[in-house]
Amino acid sequence: TLMLPVRGAMAAADDMIAEFTGGASVGDSGITLTTPEIAENGNTVPIEVDAPGAVSILVLASGNPTPDVATFNFGPLAGAQRASTRIRLAGTQDVVAVAKMADGSFVQARNTVKVTIGGCGG
């Protein structure tokens, strides 16, 4: 099955970031996004987000048919504002993580992941 990168998906991701941040300016320090450089199987790509002091972290796959991946909300008993999971990537693209910090500011990290076999088709 054909799985082409969706044109305009990056714009959709940008829209979701704007919605999350309310249009506030977004810094680039204080958040770490860990992704593999190359993912042979786009069906299960390990990622980790870590943003000490964050209230929530939005994760987007800018080149998926829909960019939304997950939102991690950290409660009072979170031992760290860090989480790992496994995600689907349709093809080579940027994964973006945006953290809302306790003081209401926002920071983001963006990593490119090269995907050998896409993980959204069927």
Next chain:
Amino acid sequence: MASGVKPRVKAPKKASAGESVVIKTLISHKMESGQRKDSDGNVIPRSIINRFTCDYNGQNIIDVALAPAISTNPYFEFEATIPEAGEMKFTWYDDDGSVYETAKTVEIG
């Protein structure tokens, strides 16, 4: 799809008061994305777990909103602060309305 769903959790049985511990969770679920098509070309409807929460003695540790881009058998690793002995409660919410729960007790020692 409420059949064959099995939650698994790895959490320490003991912790020091105030310690941050690593929790790992996995739940067997196909996470049908709603993007795939069957052999006749019809879209297979989305059926995913859309929310996961973990609480300790009624206080929240983490609350995750999941989209279809989370892989089959959703896996999460995160850290929890253990202020006192108690129970850690894990809850997964399915698109079909099913709720899957499991719990672990943690002692102070």
